[in-house]
Amino acid sequence: MLSRASLxxxxxxxxxxxxxxxxxxxxxxASAAEDTTRVSEGxxxxxxxxxxxxxxxxxxxxSAVFIAQARGEEMREEHGIYLEPLGEAFYALMEDGEKVAExxxxxxPGAMNIPNNMVSGQFELGFGGVIxxxxxxxxxxxxxxxxxxxxxxxxxxxPADSPVEDWEGFLxxxxxxxxxxxxxxxxxxxxxxLIFESALENAGVAYSYHGNEQPGSKVVLFNAQGLGNxxxxxxxxxxxxxxxxxxxCALAEDSGIGRCIAELEDLPPGEFQDHPCCAIAAxxxxxxxxxxxxxxxxxxxxxxxxxxxxxxxxxxxTVAEALGNPVExxxxxxxxxxxxxxxxxxxxxxxxxxxxxxxxxGTFSGPLTEPAWEENLDLITDFSHLPPEx
Amino acid sequence: MRGGAALRLEGxxxxxxTSAGRxxxxxxxxxxxxxxxxxxxxxxxxxxxxxxxxxxxxLEQPDAGRIRVLGGxxxxxxxxxxxxxxxxLFPWLTVSENVQFPLRARGVGSGERRSRxxxxxxxxxxxxxxxxxxxxxxxxMQQRTALARALVVDPELLLLDEPFGSLDxxxxxxxxxxxxxxxxxxxxxxxxxxxxIEEAVYLASDLVVLGHRPxxxxxxxxxxxxxxxxxxxxxxxxxxxxxxxxxxxxVMEEGPEG
Amino acid sequence: xxxxxxxGRPGRLLxxxxxxxxxxxxxxxxxxxxxxxxxPSKVLQVLLHPGRDLLASGSILWSVSVSISRIVLGFICAxxxxxxxxxxxxxxRFYRRLLSVIVxxxxxxxxxxxxxxSMIIFRGDSLADLMGLRSLRxxxxxxxxxxxxxxxxxxxxxxxxxxxxxxxxxxxxxxxHLEVARVLGASRLHRFLHVMVPSALPDIFHGLRLGxxxxxxxxxAAEMLPGTNSGIGYLLRYSYQLSRYDVxxxxxxxxxxxxxxxxxxxxxxxxxxxxxxxxxx
Numbered sequence: 001m002l003s004r005a006s007l008x009x010x011x012x013x014x015x016x017x018x019x020x021x022x023x024x025x026x027x028x029x030a031s032a033a034e035d036t037t038r039v040s041e042g043x044x045x046x047x048x049x050x051x052x053x054x055x056x057x058x059x060x061x062x063s064a065v066f067i068a069q070a071r072g073e074e075m076r077e078e079h080g081i082y083l084e085p086l087g088e089a090f091y092a093l094m095e096d097g098e099k100v101a102e103x104x105x106x107x108x109p110g111a112m113n114i115p116n117n118m119v120s121g122q123f124e125l126g127f128g129g130v131i132x133x134x135x136x137x138x139x140x141x142x143x144x145x146x147x148x149x150x151x152x153x154x155x156x157x158x159p160a161d162s163p164v165e166d167w168e169g170f171l172x173x174x175x176x177x178x179x180x181x182x183x184x185x186x187x188x189x190x191x192x193x194l195i196f197e198s199a200l201e202n203a204g205v206a207y208s209y210h211g212n213e214q215p216g217s218k219v220v221l222f223n224a225q226g227l228g229n230x231x232x233x234x235x236x237x238x239x240x241x242x243x244x245x246x247x248x249c250a251l252a253e254d255s256g257i258g259r260c261i262a263e264l265e266d267l268p269p270g271e272f273q274d275h276p277c278c279a280i281a282a283x284x285x286x287x288x289x290x291x292x293x294x295x296x297x298x299x300x301x302x303x304x305x306x307x308x309x310x311x312x313x314x315x316x317x318t319v320a321e322a323l324g325n326p327v328e329x330x331x332x333x334x335x336x337x338x339x340x341x342x343x344x345x346x347x348x349x350x351x352x353x354x355x356x357x358x359x360x361x362g363t364f365s366g367p368l369t370e371p372a373w374e375e376n377l378d379l380i381t382d383f384s385h386l387p388p389e390x
Numbered sequence: 391m392r393g394g395a396a397l398r399l400e401g402x403x404x405x406x407x408t409s410a411g412r413x414x415x416x417x418x419x420x421x422x423x424x425x426x427x428x429x430x431x432x433x434x435x436x437x438x439x440x441x442x443x444x445x446x447x448x449l450e451q452p453d454a455g456r457i458r459v460l461g462g463x464x465x466x467x468x469x470x471x472x473x474x475x476x477x478x479l480f481p482w483l484t485v486s487e488n489v490q491f492p493l494r495a496r497g498v499g500s501g502e503r504r505s506r507x508x509x510x511x512x513x514x515x516x517x518x519x520x521x522x523x524x525x526x527x528x529x530x531m532q533q534r535t536a537l538a539r540a541l542v543v544d545p546e547l548l549l550l551d552e553p554f555g556s557l558d559x560x561x562x563x564x565x566x567x568x569x570x571x572x573x574x575x576x577x578x579x580x581x582x583x584x585x586x587i588e589e590a591v592y593l594a595s596d597l598v599v600l601g602h603r604p605x606x607x608x609x610x611x612x613x614x615x616x617x618x619x620x621x622x623x624x625x626x627x628x629x630x631x632x633x634x635x636x637x638x639x640x641v642m643e644e645g646p647e648g
Numbered sequence: 649x650x651x652x653x654x655x656g657r658p659g660r661l662l663x664x665x666x667x668x669x670x671x672x673x674x675x676x677x678x679x680x681x682x683x684x685x686x687x688p689s690k691v692l693q694v695l696l697h698p699g700r701d702l703l704a705s706g707s708i709l710w711s712v713s714v715s716i717s718r719i720v721l722g723f724i725c726a727x728x729x730x731x732x733x734x735x736x737x738x739x740x741r742f743y744r745r746l747l748s749v750i751v752x753x754x755x756x757x758x759x760x761x762x763x764x765x766s767m768i769i770f771r772g773d774s775l776a777d778l779m780g781l782r783s784l785r786x787x788x789x790x791x792x793x794x795x796x797x798x799x800x801x802x803x804x805x806x807x808x809x810x811x812x813x814x815x816x817x818x819x820x821x822x823x824x825h826l827e828v829a830r831v832l833g834a835s836r837l838h839r840f841l842h843v844m845v846p847s848a849l850p851d852i853f854h855g856l857r858l859g860x861x862x863x864x865x866x867x868x869a870a871e872m873l874p875g876t877n878s879g880i881g882y883l884l885r886y887s888y889q890l891s892r893y894d895v896x897x898x899x900x901x902x903x904x905x906x907x908x909x910x911x912x913x914x915x916x917x918x919x920x921x922x923x924x925x926x927x928x929x
Contacts (some may be wrong), residue, residue, distance in 0.1 A: 112889040119891075137892040182772075184874070188704070189890065210772065212788045222772060224874035229767060233874050238771040337824040359703040363890050405671055472831035478824045482846045493841070495834035539832065 006209055045084045045092040047099045052286070052293050055106045055114055055123035058249050060333055061150040061278040062127040065105060066322040067315055071307065078310075079303035081296070086276040093296055101293040112187070116142050117280070124286035125297060130276045131189045134355055137380050142284030144382040147298050148347050150278035151338035154192040154264040155249040158241045159234060160256050167262045170241070171203055174218045182210065184224040184233055184242035191275055192243045192264055193221070194357050199267035231257050245277065246333035247325060254329045263336055274338050275350040284380075289352065291385060300388045302341040303313040309339055343383055355380070395458065396547055396579040397423040397446065404441050405602070409551035414604035418455060421607065423581070423596060425546075428573050431583045432633065434640065438605025439583040440475075443549045446581065447472050460546055469544030473553045477532035479524040479539075485511065486520035489538045496543065496600060510538040514568060530561035537565070541572065550582045554589070558634035566592055574617070587633045592619055593594045599633065601640050609636050686894040694898040702895050705886055706788075706878040712902060714793045715880040718870065719863045719910075720793055721775070722802025726859055730807040731852065734814025738848065739840055742814075755808045759801045759866035763873060770797035772875030793878060798870040806859035806864035813855015817848025853918025857911050864907035 008153045030336035038221035056062040068075065068083050069091065075082035076094070083103065093101040108114055114128030127149065136143045157162050164173050174181050185193045200207050200219060208214035210222040223241050224230050230242045235257050243264060252258035265272050280301060282294055308315040310335065321328040352373055358364065359371065368376055403417030416438035423429050433439050444450045445457060448464040457464045479488050489507040498506075511520055514534040524532055533553055540548060550569075554562040570593060573580055577634055590597060591613065599609040615625055675688050698708040703709070736743035737751075775794035821844050829839045871881035880899050887895035 115891055116888060132889060132891065135889075139891045139893065141891065187889075188877075188886070209877065210875055211792055213786050213792075215786045222875055223877050225872055225876055226874070229874040232764065232767060233772070236768050236771055238767075238874065241841065362701060363703060363892070365894065449827065449831070470831065472828075474824070476824070480825060480828075480843065480846070482849070491829070491834070491842070492832040494831070495832060495838045503917045542708060543833065 019175065024324055043094060043097045043099065045086065045094065047092075049092070049099045049102050050290050050293050051102045051104060052093075052125060052290065052297055053104045053106055053123035054125045054127075054297065055117055056127040057108055057111045057114070058279075058317050060323065060325075061111075061153070061245070061337065063308055063315060063319045063334065063339065064149060064301045065127065066319050067304040067307055068300055069105070070318045070322065071314075073305075073308060074311075075300075075303060077103050078307065081300050081303050083300070093293075093300060095228075095296055095299070100296045101290075103297065109277065111278070113140065117390055118143055118281070118283050118313045124283045124290075125279060126281050128281060129189075130279050130351065131191070131354060131358065133279060133281045134358060134368065134380050135189075135363055138364045140366055143281050144284070144287070145279045145380055146282045146287070146294065146382055146385050147280040147301065147341050148276060148343050149301070149339070149341060151274040151276060151340060151347070152263070152265050152334070153245045153337035154195060154243060154275075155246060155260040155336065156196070156241065156243050156262040156264060156267075157230075157234065157252055157258040157260050158254075160259055162241075162259070163188040167199075167267055170261060170383060171205065174205055177218070180213070180217050180220045181241060182220045182222050182239045184222045184239035184244075186224055186227045186230060186244050188223060188361070189363070190244070191272070191277060191354060192245060194354065195264045195267070195272045195275065196243045198269065198271060199264070201220050202267075202269045231255070234258050244318060246328055246336050247323075249336075250329040250333035251325070253332065254326055258364050260336075267274070271353065272350050274340070274344065276345045276347050276354065277337075282385075287382065287385070295385045297389070298341075298385055302387055305339045305341050308334070341386065342389055343381075343386075348377070351377075351380070392643060394428065395422055396425040396455075396460060397421065397429075397581070398458040399446075400456045402445060402457055404438070404445060404450070404452050405604075417452075419600075419605065419607055420624055421598065421610075423579065425579050426568075426577050428580045428582065428593060428595040429583065429598065430590035430596070431598050431600060432587060432590045433583075433585060433600035433605065434602055434637065435585055437600045437602040439585075439600060440520075441474075442600070442605065443551050443581065443583055446470075446547075451621040469545065469546045471540035471548040473533075473536050473540045473548070473550045475552050475555060477529075477536040479532055479535055481524050484521050484523055485516060485527070485535050488524070488535055489542050491539060492543045506542055509539075510542045511535075513541070513572065514538045515564075530557045530565070533557060534565065537569070539558055544576065547579045547581070550580065552584050553582075555584070555586075561563070562589070569593065579622045587630055587637070588621070591615075591629050591633065592621065597633075599636055599640075608640065609633075650753070671910055683687060686897065690894045691897045691901065694894050694899065702883065703887060703890060703892065705883055706853065708880075708883075708902060709896065710788075711878055711880040711883045712906065713900075714790060714878050715867055715871070717790050717865060717904070718794055718798050718879065719802055719860070722799045722870075723806050725803040726806030726810055726817060727856065729803070730810030730855070730859070731814050734811040734852070734855070735812065735818055735845065735848075737842075738815040738818025739844060751808070751811060756816060757804075759805045759869040760872075761803055762801060763869060766797040766800050767874055769802060770795070773797075774875075775799070787790050795870075795875060797873045798876070801866055801870035801873070802863050805862040806872075809858035810852075810855045812853045813858065814848060816855075817851025818844050821847035850918060853914060856918070857914045860910045860914060861907065864903060864910065867903070 004338045034207050054065070056065045064086050072084060081095045082096055085091055086102070089105050091103045091105070092099045093103050108117050108263065111129050112132055115132045117123060118126050119136070119141050120160070130145060133143060133145050156167070156170065158170070183196070197207070205219055206217050207219035207221060208217040210220050213220055224239070227244055227248050230244050230248055231252050233239045234252065236243055249258070253260060265275060279383045280298065286294060316330040316334050317327055319329040319334065323330070351386045355368065355376055356371065359369065367379055399419055399421040401418040401420060403414070403635040405412050407415045411561055419442065426647050431442060441450070445452050446459055446464055447470055460469055472533050480491065483491065486504070486507050490503045491511050493506060508520065511517065514537050516531060516534050516538065517533065519527065524535070527535065537553065557565070566589060580603050582593060596610050597613055600606065600607040613629065615629070620626060671688055694702070694708070701707050733747065737747050773796050774791065774792050775796065776791040778796060825843050825847060827841055829843045834842065867879070868881035868884060871879040872885065876882050880902055884896055884899035887899065
């Protein structure tokens with residue numbers, strides 16, 4: 001009888017404890033803030049400043065975030081713009097010894113959802129893929145890419161025990177195989193797929209899609225619906241190879257599942273050198289209301305990007321720690337990525353190709369249905385807030 | 391009469407465990423009934439009449455004593471029919487399907503099943519209702535169906551537990567007549583439990599009165615009334631009054647105890 | 649007019665009132681700025697052209713056919729397994745003891761939780777592969793779309809309400825009916841088949857309705873599996889990722905309407921058994 005009566009009681013106590021623990025998230029902020037005041041005597045990091053919410057993924061394409069968060073001291077010395085931690089997710093953005101903004105970092109579970117999260121107001125500045133950003137702009141959300149951030153990093157991966165060594169070897173394998181070679185991709189809107197298709201066409205390999213396979217196809221492309229599904233699918237033989245961005249390829253090598261045999265942008269015809277992958281986008285509201293703070297934030301991430309390129313090993317260490325990946329994986333992965341905040345000619349060209357491809361796939365229903373590149377570009381991007389190139 | 395005992399009970403006792411402790415429901419009871427007889431078990435409510443029937447049917451086991459039914463130990467056999475206080479028809483079956491149920495359980499072919507059910511439905515006066523569902527019937531019609539369902543396999547021993555208790559007087563009397571007819575025509579043995587004295591006097595060839603708590607036999611007799619009974623005849627009324635007196639005595643006896 | 653109901657006798661279309669009001673509110677609010685949700689008229693445009701290809705992923709019609717086929721197959725598996733298991737658990741203490749622990753442990757595992765497992769076990773194989781119909785793989789064929797992993801996820805989603813409903817039905821059979829059947833000479837098997845099962849039918853149908861509803865809930869999860877290129881759940885997620893909220897909302901509407909249609913259909917099938925039993929009580 002006693003145990004029966006005490007069970008609901010115990011349950012309610014448990015619930016109370018859980019609620020109480022959940023409730024004291026913010027106080028942790030205060031203690032972290034105390035620690036940091038001792039480190040930096042000079043500037044007042046608690047001064048009032050506008051808050052900027054920045055969304056990103058736990059992904060090494062968004063390394064600039066982790067570098068800015070963790071390498072404040074080096075950034076201060078080398079670039080004069082840096083972050084001081086205020087708490088778990090809050091940082092003071094310091095420039096020329098003064099706090100110019102407060103940044104709150106909001107992690108998002110999937111790069112594909114970044115524009116949706118911005119639309120729903122979870123953050124106003126977001127790290128995400130150029131394709132969802134372009135799709136979102138087409139729908140009149142007012143979201144624009146304000147800085148390129150990351151390019152390349154797409155690999156062709158085969159099982160670890162495969163004798164295939166390079167692209168020529170892959171083509172031979174495809175030619176000789178009696179059954180079509182099944183190649184996985186993470187999403188129909190992955191840039192990797194676009195590049196791989198053009199490489200296959202260039203090599204004269206007939207291909208089609210899983211679920212709509214055509215007779216005579218030597219390659220069947222398989223939608224794995226997510227980067228995370230590729231390695232397990234390769235391991236259990238669902239697919240024979242895959243194309244994807246790092247770090248899943250580096251992870252495959254590290255765990256002995258697969259081997260990277262080619263970087264996709266190197267494949268002939270090579271039209272997609274330094275193709276856009278991830279970028280920073282902003283909502284129209286934040287560009288209107290806090291342009292100064294956005295510019296400061298972009299200077300910060302540009303500086304962090306430069307720091308990555310200047311200190312690749314230290315950067316890989318930081319990113320590996322932030323993501324919980326082995327350092328070797330991040331070293332390999334980040335080496336294949338291009339970190340660049342400057343919009344280059346190649347960037348514009350490839351972006352145009354990507355938008356055209358999206359149009360062919362029926363993605364758009366708004367202004368981007370019109371193939372007018374200048375106007376399209378105005379709708380998709382706004383690079384006026386970038387720091388001057390030096 | 392086919393001869394031999396249809397039923398023999400010797401020192402039968404039964405108790406139930408309730409939240410108030412052990413309650414003796416019945417016994418000890420001694421009883422004997424020949425084949426082809428119509429026994430009415432009379433008694434006030436709660437005297438263990440239903441328990442007695444359930445023991446005979448083998449739905450429950452006695453705590454003490456011995457029961458012989460049709461020359462064997464009581465068990466749920468296909469030679470016994472049972473009509474419950476509520477009709478307890480299967481609501482998802484039509485009248486005809488309900489009546490066919492015991493035949494189906496015995497693996498009788500569908501043609502024979504249907505003709506025997508139709509015959510039985512006629513016998514209890516339900517012509518034209520074969521394809522009705524139980525919820526479309528009145529209480530009396532439901533009870534007729536139940537009767538037909540019990541009789542369709544022609545049981546050697548038919549047990550009836552206040553089957554007409556919830557019916558109005560006219561329907562009750564009509565069914566009593568039909569039951570007597572059936573008994574006379576088939577020659578099977580019937581045990582009919584009721585608390586209505588007039589019903590018992592009208593139906594029975596043998597009468598047993600049970601007293602209460604625990605149920606035991608306080609009176610037992612044959613009924614020597616003519617086969618065609620007149621409810622207004624002197625003999626009928628005499629037996630009625632005599633039985634009522636026995637009932638009154640039971641109540642008086644109950645007084646100081648309870 | 650019924651005396652207890654102050655609104656008189658409700659018409660059959662009363663249930664559409666709230667959806668209509670929502671639609672009006674949505675149309676009125678979508679016009680004003682601040683929200684990026686497209687107005688119902690735009691969604692209607694998508695719905696009015698169900699045969700038009702969307703986002704290179706197939707039309708609404710194709711997506712719905714694919715999803716319905718998946719759901720029907722998964723649900724048939726759920727019923728084929730769930731009803732016998734429920735009957736066994738309801739009818740016998742042995743089976744109840746044997747199976748209740750595993751059923752209670754398996755039940756809270758959501759379909760999403762099983763995605764990785766399903767991916768590893770069933771790979772990208774479809775029903776066509778299982779049936780050895782390799783020739784069907786060329787071109788779009790509905791059998792190619794029936795991924796075994798998806799069927800498993802849908803089965804998982806639907807099977808537990810079916811088991812529990814069936815078990816509940818068998819256990820709530822009236823003792824009186826079982827006793828009557830016994831004295832009328834019915835064997836254990838006969839009592840089980842001809843008394844327990846029909847008694848349990850209304851609860852079984854209730855379980856089926858909950859089960860098919862759950863299948864429509866987990867179709868989104870099922871169509872998250874690798875190798876999926878179509879289906880209404882796939883289209884919903886894919887259009888969301890491409891900010892095509894008009895297509896996304898059209899998918900929501902389609903799932904809601906067809907899901908309700910399925911549930912109502914099962915209800916109509918079970919109506920008779922429910923009617924007879926409720927009258928009797």
